Amino acid sequence: MQRVLSDQLSAHVGETVRLAGWVHRRRLLAKVAFLVLRDRAGLAQVVAGPEGLPGEETVVEITGRVVANAVAPGGVELVEPSISVLSVAEPPPVELFRPALAAALPVLLDQAPVTLRHPARREVFGAAAAAVAAFRATLDGLGFTEVFTPKIVGTATESGANVFALDYFGRPAYLAQSPQFYKQTMVGVFERVYEVGPVFRAEPHDTSRHLATYTSLDAEFGFVADHRTVMEVLTTVVRAMVAPFADVRLPENIPVLHFSEALSLAGAAPDEPDLAPEHERAVGAWGLREHGSDFVYVEGYPMSKRPFYTHPSAEPRWSNSFDLIFRGMELVTGGQRLHRYVDYVAALTARGERPEDYESYLSAFRHGMPPHGGFAIGLERFLARLTGAANVRETTLFPRDLHRLAP
Amino acid sequence: MQRVLSDQLSAHVGETVRLAGWVHRRRLLAKVAFLVLRDRAGLAQVVAGPEGLPGEETVVEITGRVVANAVAPGGVELVEPSISVLSVAEPPPVELFRPALAAALPVLLDQAPVTLRHPARREVFGAAAAAVAAFRATLDGLGFTEVFTPKIVGTATESGANVFALDYFGRPAYLAQSPQFYKQTMVGVFERVYEVGPVFRAEPHDTSRHLATYTSLDAEFGFVADHRTVMEVLTTVVRAMVAPFADVRLPENIPVLHFSEALSLAGAAPDEPDLAPEHERAVGAWGLREHGSDFVYVEGYPMSKRPFYTHPSAEPRWSNSFDLIFRGMELVTGGQRLHRYVDYVAALTARGERPEDYESYLSAFRHGMPPHGGFAIGLERFLARLTGAANVRETTLFPRDLHRLAP
Known part of the structure; x- marks a missing residue:
């Protein structure tokens, strides 16, 4: 039967x-x-x-x-x-039939093979799968190609700090902090690419929003006017990802603040180089109050706080980069990148780096790259904001942090 | 405009x-x-x-x-x-406009940021994206849920050998060789799951078919009769993945050989514990000759050569596991797994392992798991067979092996 x-x-x-x-x-x-x-x-x-x-x-x-x-x-x-x-089954360590799972976070995580069976837990990760499917379907529809790039890299050059080192057949190697260099390189091949995969950050911070590894939804594409083209594509993607959730407030146009406006609105000093979590919360509250939006773009972060590949704005103190704040927390970072080889050499040199150390990355630019940009969405952070989870560990199947390596 | x-x-x-x-x-x-x-x-x-x-x-x-x-x-x-x-662009290191890319493998790989732009190279990785999309779409249609499981694990227990070790905040940790334990655990949550992601093998072998990391297309699902149910789902998946390729010979029914028949057909000794590459080639040639099929299933591999979680067949010397041979090379390994907690304890103990070392994995079985099974497809190997590439490095964007860590 x-x-x-x-x-x-x-x-x-x-x-x-x-x-x-x-x-x-x-x-x-x-x-x-x-x-x-x-x-x-x-x-x-x-x-x-x-x-x-x-x-x-x-x-x-x-x-x-x-x-x-x-x-x-x-x-x-x-x-x-x-x-x-x-x-047969031994009785579960927590009662799974209760409408709410009565377990503190450590129990929830230690007993994950069983607690994940609770319908409320399962629902979170069903939503994760649906969100990733929406990300892919939207980009497929826009002519993007999915790529799979290496997670083991030979040099810890992207930021230097917070990388995991491993023994690679007797040589040092590192876990990739992001597919940034590779996705840019692949713009030279497919123009428009995306990747869904793990990224690794040896985060020494024990916070409710950082993990040692998470799922990054990365996109990168060429022939952009500037970072505003990137924001348009991102808005389309995010709209598809939140579509099943009626309680998400996403108006026709997501409000945009310049970084300096965001600082002022949050009551921060005008020379602050970045937005602190409380500033992001103030920006989020403003978006909801003034525009009925759970999302706010902040654009024009200072060049001094952005990575070397960031494209400056017309006023070179500011960058053509942005963050997308979702319910008071940074969800996405993105922007326009440099595309000319000479600009990379100058940017690296100005930061005291040696262009030779970036040789294979720079070879893409040496041989012709269009104006391009992209973004990266943290899947677990997206789910945490979406479901109201206080801690990103609640929206990760088997989280990894400073203290946790199991289950 | x-x-x-x-x-x-x-x-x-x-x-x-x-x-x-x-x-x-x-x-x-x-x-x-x-x-x-x-x-x-x-x-x-x-x-x-x-x-x-x-x-x-x-x-x-x-x-x-x-x-x-x-x-x-x-x-x-x-x-x-x-x-x-x-x-602007410097002239490329190889002429990309030639119909065939005249570059030896090391040049192809060393100059990948540029050589991947060649239409023939781009086509391989466009096919990769399409194959993965077909894998996902087929499983989505069968009620599977996509999962994202950790790539950093605390114990090197799955096979012990060939793992990459890393420094995890001062503690030892390892790169996951497969999502095997996690995908089985998730059968307890979603019944049917799949994952597309990197796996890591510290392969000391320098062959044309091994890499240190590759993209694994993993599926696992519950309420199977035995491994034959798994083979049915796999056949449906593979049929979708090869659909765009008119030259792939995939008949209505893929021929199935028992392991002992495969040995005999390949002229190997009946006590051989595994199929060597030349045996797989002989099996592949038989499938094409006798059944007009590029695919052959070999089922019933000896328990002694399969991992501890493998379900035995009615005759306990043989297993309810299989390989799918594609054009003379193993492409997929799969099978039915043990599902009863007591069977895991017995299987581990018989192999001289301590069940305590597998505690969080075994907790899923302790608390009720259905009969289940699954499979894993190596994406790069699939593409190599599909395109006739002699080396799996040709079907990997940026391969990693014993010697290669860049680009």
């Missing part, structure tokens, strides 16, 4: 069907027992006698007759069940 | 349009010059006077009038061009 999923039961009233899944809840009453079965599609109620019912998380197959019952979840239930156990 | 892509030119005959891209080829004749422009969609011919034309790989914008010309590529060309240079 073909297996039926829980969300298809109502199409089979009167028939005998086979369900399979986990015992989500067992409720023993005096003369009857209810068993709630969980499968990948949802939950289904099974009415059984009170004897010999398997415990929670047992994996079972249940054959029974589908009957309509207005007070059952979904309006249907299974009666006269024949239950066979596929796999 | 809106930019037009090269493959849209024929829709604009008689109009003045703007193209943008790279000078793919400059051909100076006595009184006229042809400039071939390359953009992300293809090539376009531009007819110009012989004076002052930019060199190959220069990034240009060209405004001109589109005229029909039966002998021009695509039947159209641009005349009376006005050319502006966006970015």
